Amino acid sequence: MSDSIKYLLDESKIPKFWYNIAADLPVPLPPALHPGTQQPLGPDDLAPLFPLSLIQQEVSTEREIEIPEPVREIYRQWRPAPLFRARRLERVLDTPAKIYYKYEGVSPAGSHKPNTAVPQAFYNKEAGIKKLTTETGAGQWGSSLAFAGALFGIDVQVFMVRVSYDQKPYRRALMETYGARCIASPSNETQSGRTILAQRADHPGSLGIAISEAVELAAQRDDTKYALGSVLNHVLLHQTVVGIEAMQQMEMAGDYPDVIVACTGGGSNFGGIVFPFLGAQLRGGKKVRIVAIEPSACPSLTRGKYAYDFGDTAHLTPLTKMHTLGSTFTPPGFHAGGLRYHGMAPLVSHIKELGLIEARAYHQIACFEAGVQFARAEGILPAPEANHAVRGAIDEALKCKQEGVSRTILFNLCGHGHFDMQAYIDYFGGKLKDLDYDESELAMALAGLPSMRAA
């Protein structure tokens, strides 16, 4: 019986550069637009929210962007992250497929999010910033920024979607242990929050609303900036450490993926593992099938419209072209809070439009089934978000079995589920439902997309 195998890189193999896929795109990414003028944004438009170094990364087309040495030093606490060959899972599935997974739950916050939280805190510290505001859904991002803020001595204020704030007191406690301030959104601390609460005092909140609150607060003060945990180009850029390491580890294994699977909420763990492989393909390397897995209850890639839209509910952000369900869309309360966003990263949307990736939507019960099967075989209990990727990878492996062919499948296990045990309790207790979004609400949200003047 051969056991599951870990491929662990030496520390010297922690990437020295992030990989910027903008350099290799066959068609350039449509620019972000100013919501008033509908003209491409200039750096000044973003200056109230981000330090210049991050704005430069947001629009850069350089292929390689150097990782500052202090960031690499902190990465060393948990990077290189291990890549595993899931031999035990392969045996349980009785599949000829080879299944590999990159495991990002080894970070102190338990997910891939610190990969970008640390450089964002670093660049803000360099720019003299004293405080960062942000939003969080399930809390993976909020706790990661809280962690990074503690390391650099930056105050962090997190607007946590009300429904998660109430359901996940332990994530909140983790943020507070790191020294961050965590408040339920919508809150009374911003105009955006007060407006929503005036309409409905018990509003459950949404990522779109929490973003509005965090952006509003950051824009008001010179020593305060805003940090986002997904969607933006520079965030996906930072996450490419995942894929760059995975490429080296697949080489150690003497293998190369035929299929890559990752879950998509805002798109950051997906971009992180996929872009380095896709970039190699675009530069003439081996073609890889790439599958994005999203929740059926919030299916931006499979059911959204590819259009310019706002990133938040109060329409304080720029317009970006992306797959969107409409900025007023509120998904039902399924358990993968990190995937409950109305839009998708412009970069991920763009490569979907170019036909470079596929997308598939799953209901949550099938994802938890896969997660439990994975935990019993491999010993790691995945986050509900990551269960979507596990489901996708298992289905690819079962297809191999059906077809009697062996393929190499790589997926990103973006985080552990230690803070999400209520979801597992609900699953075992038969209390989980396969939720669907409201079709008429989606139609209304899409009808409300900003009208664009002809270019």
Added chain:
Amino acid sequence: MSDSIKYLLDESKIPKFWYNIAADLPVPLPPALHPGTQQPLGPDDLAPLFPLSLIQQEVSTEREIEIPEPVREIYRQWRPAPLFRARRLERVLDTPAKIYYKYEGVSPAGSHKPNTAVPQAFYNKEAGIKKLTTETGAGQWGSSLAFAGALFGIDVQVFMVRVSYDQKPYRRALMETYGARCIASPSNETQSGRTILAQRADHPGSLGIAISEAVELAAQRDDTKYALGSVLNHVLLHQTVVGIEAMQQMEMAGDYPDVIVACTGGGSNFGGIVFPFLGAQLRGGKKVRIVAIEPSACPSLTRGKYAYDFGDTAHLTPLTKMHTLGSTFTPPGFHAGGLRYHGMAPLVSHIKELGLIEARAYHQIACFEAGVQFARAEGILPAPEANHAVRGAIDEALKCKQEGVSRTILFNLCGHGHFDMQAYIDYFGGKLKDLDYDESELAMALAGLPSMRAA
């Protein structure tokens, strides 16, 4: 600014042998006795509970015991565990001390416990055993055995102390996700449990009672054995992978500890990190100060009696000579459930009697203060048990500062606190109290120690 440093060993450095301190003890360990005859136990006396290979390890005086290759293969999932130089913490404390910590929270169950759960499951599987019973307090051990059982296809039944069962549904959910059956103790499934419940239907349970239940069930069936997560010689033996790795990592760092600190409940994480260093000292190597940190509310090493006692409440176990508060002693409900045991590992008790180690007791609030300080500096949130070691290490570092001397401090960070966030919430909410045991209860429990006939 130099950052905290990780010392990571190559996989080939995962120990091939466990280290057995019995080989180097200046005075042999007093034997375990049969409770009826009070004569030293023979292997047959333990056969209903453990497979022969573990019984042999329990009484072995061989210095090195080979780790079976399938166990090493599974260890590879998370071993070698990292050792860190806590430079960020040193800066916060402004101490001339060098602080190193071995981090065992990287295992799938989040603590050092899988180091012994995996070999125990392996040897039982080899012996044809179909089911393992065990007890758990905070749940670290129960979830580790559940994990190991899943890997080897062995059914696991966990008796979880009632008060923890109610307080920690997430730990229970983790065990169930791994496929184990977890029931509250005292239960109606055993005579021991029913007897207790007849006296008091809402009994909060204790580790001593849960052990009685697990032992009773295992003794009844040929295909069922019992597994213990601490205290016994073979358990501490398996944990020496921690210290053997740490010795290699200290060598990588070009350093050697002046002081080693670890927390003690049953003694397994303490023995794991300490024994390899202590063994080297006993064979003529450098002398190391060794400090055991225990909770003031359950202070077996500092306030218990060194005497023969039972390991459980129903007196189903052999008699072992150890520091004990009496098998009927019920500690107050402080938050480090893994340290709420009336006894201490005979090996740890023995070296304490020989003057080879010191022991110190702390109240819980000071430990949580240390844990939060550690989390903000180093990014890792410790388990409440581990906070005792953090407190001890920080106090050693502050003493260095006071004395103006630099010493090298090594401590064992035996697990993360992701499943213990309620304790942090209580701490931040000011709801934590510094609990003390009841002096008259202790006196009564000690008065009830078994009377020993003269040898």
